[in-house]
Amino acid sequence: MSLYNLFRSSLFQIGFPLALAIQLCLSQEQIFTLLASYHELVNVVPYILFALVILLSQPFNQGSTGLVSLLMILSYYVIQNSLIVPLEDMNRVIFVLLATLLPINLLLIHALPDKRILSRFGITFSLFILLQLVWLSILMQNLSATDVNWLWQSFLKPLPTLSPSPLIIILLSFFITIFSALILLFRGHNSDQAVYITLLFTSVMFLSFNQALMPALTASMAAILLLISIINSSHELAFIDQLTEVPGRRSLEIEIKHLSGLYTIAMIDIDHFKHFNDTFGHRTGDEVLRLVAQLMNQNKGRGRIFRYGGEEFTIIFKGKNANQCMPYLNSLRTRVAEYDLKIRDHTSRPVMGVGLKAEMEKANNESVNITISIGVADSVSETIPENVMKAADKALYRAKNGGRNRVTNLRFA
Known part of the structure; x- marks a missing residue:
């Protein structure tokens, strides 16, 4: 915690x-x-x-x-x-x-x-x-x-x-x-x-x-x-983002301004999220966002998590290069892909203020799996934080184009 x-x-x-x-x-x-x-x-x-x-x-x-x-x-x-x-x-x-x-x-x-x-x-x-x-x-x-x-x-x-x-x-x-x-x-x-x-x-x-x-x-x-x-x-x-309870875009902007030394930025995007939202509804989409944020909080590596906006998240690892962060990010990608998300019937049962996992365990409807794509860049060859973030976003774009559900390190893409 x-x-x-x-x-x-x-x-x-x-x-x-x-x-x-x-x-x-x-x-x-x-x-x-x-x-x-x-x-x-x-x-x-x-x-x-x-x-x-x-x-x-x-x-x-x-x-x-x-x-x-x-x-x-x-x-x-x-x-x-x-x-x-x-x-x-x-x-x-x-x-x-x-x-x-x-x-x-x-x-x-x-x-x-x-x-x-x-x-x-x-x-x-x-x-x-x-x-x-x-x-x-x-x-x-x-x-x-x-x-x-x-x-x-x-x-x-x-x-x-x-x-x-x-x-x-x-x-x-x-x-x-x-x-x-x-x-x-x-x-x-x-x-x-x-x-x-x-x-x-x-x-x-x-x-x-x-x-x-x-x-x-x-x-x-x-x-x-x-x-x-x-x-x-x-x-x-x-x-703080009220939906996922992780720091939001404003916190990220402040953090970026004070980054220095060695660090890695990972940009994360939930695959096919718009289609998922259109198919299962916005409440289920909200549950997906909370789930991904929850799994990121449980992940190792001591990265700081931010909700960048929409279905995108950002993780900043201080004191680590991109290669050192790859195991943590691949572990996160695997855990998200293997999580069986139970689809709740929100038309007959409203969302209550209980834990997300407890809500999903109570559901007896169909389950689906979601995936995430991750782009990674570090400050080894680029010292300006905004440029490192752009590089991570470029790596994310390559991961999406490469078939999704993968982690792409820009230096080796």
Whole structure:
């Protein structure tokens, strides 16, 4: 698995924030000591970071991340202005309501469409959040003259040795965070990652609420990860081909500009792809493109793969000449040719978000085989990357004219 695919995997998206949360808990005393002189600044940082996430979520079409940040910035404001440690009297009620409503609202975002925060839907949900705050304020006013200590002592009694939070709140946060992690694991949308990150760090915040800087630190950590998520998503939209999930043409152009030394470029074309598309339909054609990209990712040689456009791909091998790359490319050509592609009936069964191989194994219809042609050129006799690429394209043309399903090295064509 490539480093890029590792970062995009659901297991990494779950495990990395979890590791940071655990490290924060283990190192909190050292962190508190280090930041003791910057108490006021630390408390302001979450406002700045979440505001930045909200601003970036609009142009980058990350509406759910913006809504998550809106929930967090409002909740953090309530924490900073209405909750005083140690919790007493009405502060306890506010704490319990916040620790209950915030995870539930975050979990609700999993089920909502990912619309921009300034869209009609985003504005409606924002008003729904503000309505809850108004209700919370009215409820506090009505309960201000009521003795609620019995509720804390009976149903919401905390475990002082573990946390200032009542056990029921700890369990609620735990199970909702686990449920969110499962959604991220099996669905893996960007919005799912944003919800999971926020639920994880709010759980840590409520668990360690009696620590003075913990709300600010957990909120700041969540905001930083949300910022990274937005930047990563915008990078994917700009540089990653959404169909095959490999770097696209723009990434290739940048890579070509920085090539130097010894390298080999291979241009790959799926044989008779237009005829295949016309015969079996565009959905099956999409499956073929994903299959070829998947097999290239599994191939040895440490080449970097790009989708050049249409049915063409490019592989760049750094530090290798064309002869050294020929075994890897012939192995790829053979694996593609020997793969039995099951043709699915897309008219009766839609494409679902499961693995391509699993989809094909479930199919009981006819199977076909596809082939690829490959042209290869290196920088041994040509140092300008654009010219090496043209040479590889010329070699590909010879491979197509020579009968297809072959690898042609321009130096020996």
